[in-house]
Amino acid sequence: MLGIKHKLVKSVIVGAALLGSAMTMTACSSSSSKTTTVDFYNMKVEFKDQLNAAAATYNKTHKGVKVKVTSVGGGTDYQAALKAKMQSGKTPDIFALEGPQQLQTYKKYLSDVSAGKAIKKALPGTLNTVKSGSQVLGYPVLQEAIGIVYNKTIFQKAGIDASKITTMAAYENALKTLNDKKSELGIQAATAFPMKEWWVIGQHAVDPFLSQEFNGSVTKAYNAKTISWKNSDYFKQYIDATTKYSAQPVQSMDYSTQIEKLFSTGKVAMAEQGTWVYPTIESVDKNLAKDIGIIPIPVNSKSAGKLPVGVTQWWAVNKQADTKTQKASRDFLDWLFTSKTGKNIVLTKLKVVPAYSGFDSSKISDPLGKDAYSYISDKQTQGLVFGGFATGWAQNGMAPELQKYVSGKESWNTAIKNSQAAWETARAGQ
C-alpha cells in the first residue's frame, strides 16, 4: 500500500509539472499585452522563407506589432489544418482562401477589408470573387496564368513560331513536328502531360474549355447548376493530341516528373502548367529557365490568343480576432502590397505577377511573368473559373473520368456525361 501512495505522490508531481509547463507555455504566448501578435497562416510553402523575411523586416520597423508566419503544405492538408485551428478556437489572424466555396464555409471568420489601402489599388477583376455586397473579404495574393509553357530554344531549332499556335490544328501540327524531329532535337517527346495530378487535368486543363460557358466569371461558375460542355469536342482533341505526343506513361506522371525531370532538363519542349513553375525550373537549370515562354491552350476562334489569367488565392483577415489585431493584420498586408519595401519583396523575392497597381512591371524578372504581364496589359486574357467549380468536382468528378478515358476504360461521351452528372450531384448537395 505504501508503494501505491508513493506512486500516487509521484504521478501527482508529474501531472503538476506537466500542467505547470503547459501554463507557462500559454502564458508566454499571450505575454506583454502591448505588442499585437498577428498570426499569419501561409498556404504556399514556396513563400515560406520570403514571407518570414518580410515579417522580420516589418517587425523591426513597426514597434508594437509582431507578425508570425506559419507555413503549411498546400491544398487539402492546409484546409484540414485550418479547420482544426478554427475548431480549437485558435483561428489564425490571416489565412488563405481559394474560392467561392470557402467564402461560404468560412463566412463567420471573414472580416471586411475594404478599408485596406491596398484594396483600393487592386486591379480590376481581382476582387470579384471575394466581394459580398459592399464588403471585400480578402486581399488578392497574386495573379497566375495557366497555359502551355514552352522551351524557346527547342521551338526555334524545330522552326516553330509559338505565336502562331492559336488553333487546335496548329497545336497538333507543332506537336507532330516536334515528334518527327525528336532525335534531331535531342528530346524524348514533344510534351509531358502529368495525368496523375488531378489538379492539372481536372482544374487547369478543363478551365479554358469551360471558361466560355461562364463568361470567364468564377461567380457564374459557382452558381451554375449544370454544365453544357459546348467545347467538349475541342477538349477531346486537346486531350487526344497531348496524351499521344506526351512522354509516357502519362497515367503515373506527376508534376515533379513533368517539370523537374523532363521539361527543366530539356527532354520535352512543352508542358501545360502556369506562371508558378518558373522558380522550380530555375532551381534545376538557370540557363534553360531564361529561354522559356507561355502561350494559351488553344480552344476555338473565340478565345484564340487569350491567356487564362486570374487570382487563385486571397488572404482573409479573421473576423473573430479583436479589432486591434484585425487592423494590425490589414496594416501588414497593406504594407506588403503598397510600400516601397513591400512591393520590392513581392516583385523580386516572391517573384509573382502582382494583383495591384503601382508596381514597376519592368522589374518582373522571370520570363513567364513577363509574358503573362504583356497579355494582361494587351488585355488579351480570359478569366480563370476553376475556383468556382462544384466542390470536389475537379478531383472526384472530372479527373478520374479523364483517366478512365485515356486508359481506354470508357468512351469520351461517357466521360463527359459522367462529369456532368457529378457536377449536378455535387451542386444538389450544397
Next chain:
Amino acid sequence: MSKKKTWFYLFSAPVLIALFLVVLLPFFYGIFYSFTNWDGVSQSAFVGISNYINALKDPTYLASLWFTIKFSVIAIVLINVIGLGLAVLVTNKFKGANILRTIFFMPNLIGGLILGFIWQFIFVEAFSAFGKLTGIPGLGSWLATTNTGFWALVIVMVWQYSGYIMVIYISYLQGIDQSLLEAADLDGASATQKFWQIKFPLIMPGFTVSLFMTLSNCFKLYDQNLSLTAGGPYNSTQMVAMNIYNTAFSMNKMGFAQAKAVIFFVFVAIISLTQVYLTSRKEIEA
C-alpha cells in the same frame, strides 16, 4: 476485497483517462457528427441516417472498401509469412545476423509519406531503367495501371512491415526456453520438426498480436497510398482512409465522412475481434 480492486483501478487509470480523452471522446463526437451535415466549420443540422444510406450507396466508397479488403488480405498473409521467416533467419547464429536484423527493420526508420516518395522513384525510375535493360515491357508504367498499382502498394507495405512484424516474432522466438530445444536436439529432432513442433506452438500468442497489428495497419493505410498512387488511375487504387479524408476535406462533407468512418470502424472491428477471438482460442488449445 475492495483493497484488491484499488490497485487494479489505480494501475489502469492513467492510460484509461488518456484513451478516453484522446480517442474515445473524439470518436463519440464523430459519431454524433455523422448524423449531421457538418462541414467542419459552421453550424450544422441533423440529417438523420441519410449519411449512412448515402455512404452505402456511394460507388467510390464501396470500391475503395473492396480494394482495401483485397489489399489487406494479401498484404497480411505476405507480411506475416515473410516477417516470421526473417525472424527465424536472424535468430539463427551466423555472421551478419545482427546487421541483417537492423537492415530488415530499417524501412521503419522512415516515415510513411517520405517512404512512399522514395518508392515512387523506384517504381518510376529504377523499374523503367531495368525494363529498358532487359527489354521486359510494361515495367516503366508500374504505377499507371490498377493492377500494377495494387502490387506496388503490396510490395511497399510488405517491405516496410515485415521488419516491424519481425521484431515482434523475434521477441517471442527468443522467449522460448532453450532447454526445450536442447532436449529436442538430444532426441535427434530435425530443424523443421523443431520449428513446427516446438517453436510454432510457443509463438502462437505472437500470431494473435502480429495478425491484429498488420490488420489494423493495412486497413488504416493512408500515407503510402497518397504518395505512391494518390488513388490513381481514376481512383481505382483509392483505399478507404483516403476516401474518407477526401470526402471530409476535398468535398467538404465532414458529416458524410464521419458516417463513412463509423461504418468502416464497425466493419474492421467485427473482423479483427473475430480474429483475436479465434486465434486466442487456438493459443489455449496449443
Next chain:
Amino acid sequence: MHAEKNTKKIWMIIVGCILGVIWISPFYLMLTNSFKTKKELFSDTLGLPKHLNFDNYVNSAKDLNVVSTFMNSLVITVVSVAIIILFSSLAAYAIQRTKSKWSGFFYMLFVAAMLVPFQSVMIPLVSVFGRVNMLNRPGLVFMYLGFGASMSVFLYNGAMKGIPQALDEAAIIDGASRWQIFTKVIFPMLQPTTVTVALLNVMWIWNDYLLPSLVINQPGSQTIPLTMFDFFGQFTKQWHLAMAGLTIAIIPVIIFYFVMQKQIIAGVSEGAVK
C-alpha cells in the same frame, strides 16, 4: 553432422545477403541522391553522384534548423515513450492479472481503439484539446499516450501471459505490495517486450507528421518531420535537400536501434542464465 551444419550456415548467409540487398536498396537511393545537385538528381537518379559535395547537407541542416528541431523531436519522443511504457505496462499488468468483467471490458476497449482511423477523430480531438488550451507540447505527449497505449497494452498483455501467476502469489505471501511486485518482479521480466514497445513507439513518434502538424506546428516547437515537409511544397519538391535531411534525421534512430538490439540480446541471455 558438422559439414551439414556448415552448408546450412552458408545457405543462410547467401539468402540473408540477397534479402539484405533488396531491403537496403532504397537507402542506396537516399544516400547517393543526397549528394547530387537537383539537375543531376533528375537526369541520373540511379547512378552514383559525380562529386561528393556536402552542399545539400549544409543547406538542409540550415533549413531544418537542425539543432533546435532535433532537440524538440528528442524531448517529445523520449518523454512520450517513457510515459507510454510506464503507464501501459502498469495497465496491462492490472488487466491481465485481474479476471473480472471490467478487466475484460478495458482490454476490449484498448483493442477496439487501435482500429479507429486517425483521420476520423482528428478534428474533434483538436477541438477538445484546443478548448482547454492543451495544443502544446505537454498536450501532444498526452495524446501520444492515448494513441500509443492501445498497442503497448496489447503487446504487454500478450507477454504477461507467459509470466506465471505463481510468482505474484509467492510475493504477496512475502508481504509485498502490488507496486513492489510490479517493479521488482514483473517489469524486469518484461524487458524484451519493453524493448519492442520502446522501439515501435520511438519509430512512430519520431516520424509522425499529421498529429504534430495539427498540435504544435509553430516556429520554435517544430519537430523534424514538420520542418522536413517544407521541402515538399504545393508544386516543387526539393528532393536533393530532403534526401540529405532524411539522412541526417535517421542516423540517430539507427544508433538507437543498435543500442536497443544489444539490450534485447543481453536481456535474453540474462533470462537464460536464470
